[in-house]
Amino acid sequence: MTSSPTSLVIIGAGGFGREALDTYLAAKSAGLIDVDLLGIVDDAITEQDAAKLDRVGVRYLGTREDLGAQARVRLAVAIGDPRVRSKVTAECLSLGYELHSLVHPTAVIGSLTTVGPGSIICAGVLVSTSVRLGRGVHLNPGATIGHDATLEDDVSINPRAVISGNVIVGREALVGAGAVVLQGLEVGAGATVGAGACVTRDVVAERIVKGVPAR
Ligand SMILES: CC(C)(COP(=O)(O)OP(=O)(O)OC[C@H]1O[C@@H](n2cnc3c(N)ncnc32)[C@H](O)[C@@H]1OP(=O)(O)O)[C@@H](O)C(=O)NCCC(=O)NCCS
Numbered sequence: 001m002t003s004s005p006t007s008l009v010i011i012g013a014g015g016f017g018r019e020a021l022d023t024y025l026a027a028k029s030a031g032l033i034d035v036d037l038l039g040i041v042d043d044a045i046t047e048q049d050a051a052k053l054d055r056v057g058v059r060y061l062g063t064r065e066d067l068g069a070q071a072r073v074r075l076a077v078a079i080g081d082p083r084v085r086s087k088v089t090a091e092c093l094s095l096g097y098e099l100h101s102l103v104h105p106t107a108v109i110g111s112l113t114t115v116g117p118g119s120i121i122c123a124g125v126l127v128s129t130s131v132r133l134g135r136g137v138h139l140n141p142g143a144t145i146g147h148d149a150t151l152e153d154d155v156s157i158n159p160r161a162v163i164s165g166n167v168i169v170g171r172e173a174l175v176g177a178g179a180v181v182l183q184g185l186e187v188g189a190g191a192t193v194g195a196g197a198c199v200t201r202d203v204v205a206e207r208i209v210k211g212v213p214a215r
Helices: 015-029 047-055 082-094
Strands: 007-011 036-041 060-062 073-077
Touching (some): 007 015, 015 036, 015 047, 047 060, 073 082
Parallel strands (some): 007 036, 007 073, 036 060
């Protein structure tokens, strides 16, 4: 497989993979991204997802093994599950790949905010000032991240969730759709906050919490 010096490959053809694709396409047509998409890699693509890629005219490139190790390709790992994403990312980095972030043109990113490599920020996301987004953070459509928050590597924030100011979300944690994490709290590494929850206390690492208030 050959590529131009600035090619991008998205890993994952599932739901979030195709949202990442839409994010790329919107950023590209707005002139906000300098890489060209080579196609999508997925180790276990479904027939339905392959047909959807076909309909939008994007190439399915095969599995990660088919891709091999190509120094001139950058990757956006668009696997929704934080743990799987973290593992796949580590494997890709060990092969020498670099990651590329994707930011939708309708997303708003505040001053002094840093976006780590491979992070994917979808349509309508609001990220306030002085936020730190680690490597491979996924912000789904309509999520809001408050001032001075820190989201560590491979965190997923699902649609319309609200992370308030000064919150810390530990690596590989997931915050479900429409959930709210109140200001100054910490969601531990690998924790899961259920959809619609309101988090009023720190969440211990690896714990699943849900409901209002979240328990
Ligand atoms: C909280 C969550 C992680 C729990 O997953 P789980 O451990 O597999 O839970 P189950 O589906 O087995 O449900 C267990 C119980 O919790 C309840 N429950 C599940 N999710 C809940 C939620 N978000 N809030 C309140 N209760 C919930 C179920 O109704 C069930 O109750 P019951 O025992 O009285 O029947 C999951 O349901 C969730 O909310 N994930 C986030 C999903 C999301 O954001 N989706 C959007 C994707 S874009």
